[in-house]
Amino acid sequence: MTRPYTVVALVPTGIGAEIGGYAGDAIPVARAIAQVCDRLITHPNVLNGAQLYWSQPNVSYVEGYGLDQFAAGRWGLRPVHQNRVGLILDKAIEPDLRLRHLQAADATRATLGLDLTDYVVTDEPLGVSLRTSEAGASWGTLDNPDSLLRAAERSIDRAGAEAIAIVARFPDESGDAFDRYRSGQGVDPIAGAEAVISHLVVRQFQIPAAHAPALSPLPADPSVSPRAAAEELGYTFLPCVLVGLSRAPQFADASTGEEGIVRSRDIDAIVVPETACGGSAILNLSQTAARIVAVRNNQTQMRVPPAALGIRAITVNSYLEALGALVAHRAGISPAALSPHLSPSRPLS
Amino acid sequence: MTTHFITAEIDLTESPKQLHQDIEAELEKRGEPLRWAVTETNPETGKAKVEAVVTQDRNA
Numbered sequence: 001m002t003r004p005y006t007v008v009a010l011v012p013t014g015i016g017a018e019i020g021g022y023a024g025d026a027i028p029v030a031r032a033i034a035q036v037c038d039r040l041i042t043h044p045n046v047l048n049g050a051q052l053y054w055s056q057p058n059v060s061y062v063e064g065y066g067l068d069q070f071a072a073g074r075w076g077l078r079p080v081h082q083n084r085v086g087l088i089l090d091k092a093i094e095p096d097l098r099l100r101h102l103q104a105a106d107a108t109r110a111t112l113g114l115d116l117t118d119y120v121v122t123d124e125p126l127g128v129s130l131r132t133s134e135a136g137a138s139w140g141t142l143d144n145p146d147s148l149l150r151a152a153e154r155s156i157d158r159a160g161a162e163a164i165a166i167v168a169r170f171p172d173e174s175g176d177a178f179d180r181y182r183s184g185q186g187v188d189p190i191a192g193a194e195a196v197i198s199h200l201v202v203r204q205f206q207i208p209a210a211h212a213p214a215l216s217p218l219p220a221d222p223s224v225s226p227r228a229a230a231e232e233l234g235y236t237f238l239p240c241v242l243v244g245l246s247r248a249p250q251f252a253d254a255s256t257g258e259e260g261i262v263r264s265r266d267i268d269a270i271v272v273p274e275t276a277c278g279g280s281a282i283l284n285l286s287q288t289a290a291r292i293v294a295v296r297n298n299q300t301q302m303r304v305p306p307a308a309l310g311i312r313a314i315t316v317n318s319y320l321e322a323l324g325a326l327v328a329h330r331a332g333i334s335p336a337a338l339s340p341h342l343s344p345s346r347p348l349s
Numbered sequence: 350m351t352t353h354f355i356t357a358e359i360d361l362t363e364s365p366k367q368l369h370q371d372i373e374a375e376l377e378k379r380g381e382p383l384r385w386a387v388t389e390t391n392p393e394t395g396k397a398k399v400e401a402v403v404t405q406d407r408n409a
Contacts, residue, residue, distance in 0.1 A: 012386065065384070131354060133400050135388035141352040141402060149350070196352060196402050199383050278387025278397070283369040308390040309397070310363050 004038035005330045006262065008071075008270045008290075010281060013045035013064070014138030014191030016301040017273050019319070021188060022181070023230035024049025024240060029319050033271060034059050036326050039262070041077070043067050044198070044210045044244060045191070051233040053240035060262075061244035063209055064281075065199035066251055071281035075206070076261035077249035083208065085245045086117045086161025088151045092125035092169035093214045100235035101167055101214065108242045116242070117159035122151045126168045128193050132177065136301035140193020142168075145200050152201045152209075163208040163245040164201050167238060168193075170213040184225025187301055208248035212237040264288055269329055271295060271322050277311055278304035286311040291329055293322045350404050355379055357399045361390060372399055380405040 009030055011020030020026030026046045034040045034056050041060045047053060060077060062070065069075040087105055089098055108114040127143025142148065148166065155161040170190050180186035194211045201209040217235055224232055231237065252261050267290040272282055274294040286292060286306075292313035294306050306313035314335065316322050328335055336342055357375050362368050368387075376382040380403030389398045 015386075133354070133388070134356070135398065135400060137386070137388060137400060139354050139400065139402060141354055145350045145352055145404065146407075192402075195384055199402075200352075200404070203383065276386075278390075278399075280369065280385065283365045286365045302386070303389045304387050304397075308392070309361070309365050309368060309387065311365050 003266070006039040006041065006266050006268050007033055007037040007326060008067075008267055008281075008285065009033055009040060009042040009046060010270065010272045010276070010279070011046050011298070012276050012279055012300075013195050014188055015276055016136065016187035017276070017298055018300070019298045020046055021300070022184060022225065022227035024052055025227040027052070027054050030054075030059060031056070032319065032323055033326065036323055036330065041067070041262070041267070044241070047244055048210070048237070048240040049230040050237040051239050052230045053243045055243050055247065061208070061210070061248040063198050063202050063248070064195055065202040066208065068280040068284075069251070071264050071284040073254055073264050073284070076252045076254040076256065076263045078252045078258070078261055079249050080247060082115060083163040083246055083248060083250070084115050084117055084160055085242055086155035086159050086164045087119040088148070088155055088164060088166045089119060089121050090126045090168045090214065091122045093167065097214050097216070097235070101238055104234070104236040104238040105242065108239055112243065114242055114246045117155065117161045120151045120155045120159065122147045128168050128170050130171065130189055130193055132187065132189065136187060138187050138189050138192035140190070140196050142197065142200070148197065148200060149204050152205055156205060156207065162250070163248055164205070165238065165241045165245055166197055166201065166209060166211045167214050167236075168197055168211065170215055172216045182221065182224050182228045184227040206251045208245050208250065210241045210245055212241045269293060269326055271326070273298040273300050274305050274315055276300045276302045276304065277306045277309060277313070278302060282311065283309065293325050295319055295322050351407060352383070352402055352404050353380060355401050355403055357401065358396045359399055361395050361397050368397065375399075376401050376403055379403055
């Protein structure tokens with residue numbers, strides 16, 4: 001009798017994670033973890049590579065607010081074969097850029113076979129504002145969140161959407177923060193606002209949602225880092241979002257007696273950057289029996305290692321070591337047995 | 350509805366569960382929490398710095 005070995009992989013967005021803080025550059029981490037577990041639950045920041053993505057049957061695309069509720073034991077995850085994906089476009093997107101997004105959507109319908117509903121345009125510009133906090137994290141707010149929620153309601157009730165892709169017009173970027181991001185350093189200046197946008201829809205409607213920013217195209221730049229290069233490939237950041245949402249698990253009440261729902265108690269391990277242990281999900285999951293694996297060489301702008309909050313975790317130097325820790329854990333092998341020196345058994349003091 | 354970026358300082362506790370409850374209770378005084386994280390801790394002062402976005406009803 002066995003249970004599926006289930007891992008949660010977290011790389012919070014907007015905190016300058018050296019791996020995963022750029023253009024879907026944690027996808028290799030997700031692919032590797034997916035190889036050593038039965039089920040990987042992760043979130044859009046890990047899997048969104050703009051035009052690039054990698055969809056696997058045992059990898060679940062779970063939006064951050066939904067993941068927080070799942071970790072809190074309030075929501076469970078119901079696997080699906082396919083979601084009808086609704087598309088919401090910010091009224092503020094210019095006609096040419098809107099056309100690019102509609103063509104990206106049509107491309108996923110024709111070339112990937114995704115099922116998209118008729119799209120909805122918000123009744124007001126959403127009005128995204130960006131900020132960088134004292135801690136160095138990226139955050140953002142919306143002038144018109146109600147317009148977003150009205151559009152989502154129309155998409156669900158009238159278009160029949162089961163998951164929502166949101167495209168908001170973001171300020172066209174310039175300046176040091178933006179240049180550093182494209183060169184593979186620093187914090188993604190738009191990430192925090194993106195999370196707020198999708199969180200609003202997931203909180204209100206309890207269905208999968210994710211965001212892709214609408215930005216004007218940029219001239220070719222030889223200084224773009226490989227980690228940020230996936231965002232240079234096209235006119236939109238939409239394909240990865242549509243692919244992710246097309247098979248994102250639905251949210252169910254965790255107390256349901258329904259079979260086949262994945263709950264927080266089903267989690268065996270969580271992999272997280274060592275300094276980013278201050279989020280709601282990791283605090284809640286630390287209360288379960290799951291093993292927390294903190295990765296030292298994925299540095300972030302945050303300064304919250306597990307011990308600072310009384311969270312029990314094992315710390316490894318790299319994702320390669322993390323994979324080893326997961327394999328050992330899954331096999332029921334104590335990490336101490338894989339070291340050359342093993343102390344004799346001691347009496348309890 | 351309006352969205353607001355806020356910060357808070359919370360007393361550190363030995364229990365992550367208690368800390369989570371304390372953070373949400375503090376943020377709920379200022380709106381409905383949407384997204385938050387502890388960004389830094391200070392063992393000397395025993396405080397955790399929290400950054401968050403909360404929402405408020407327009408009529409509130």
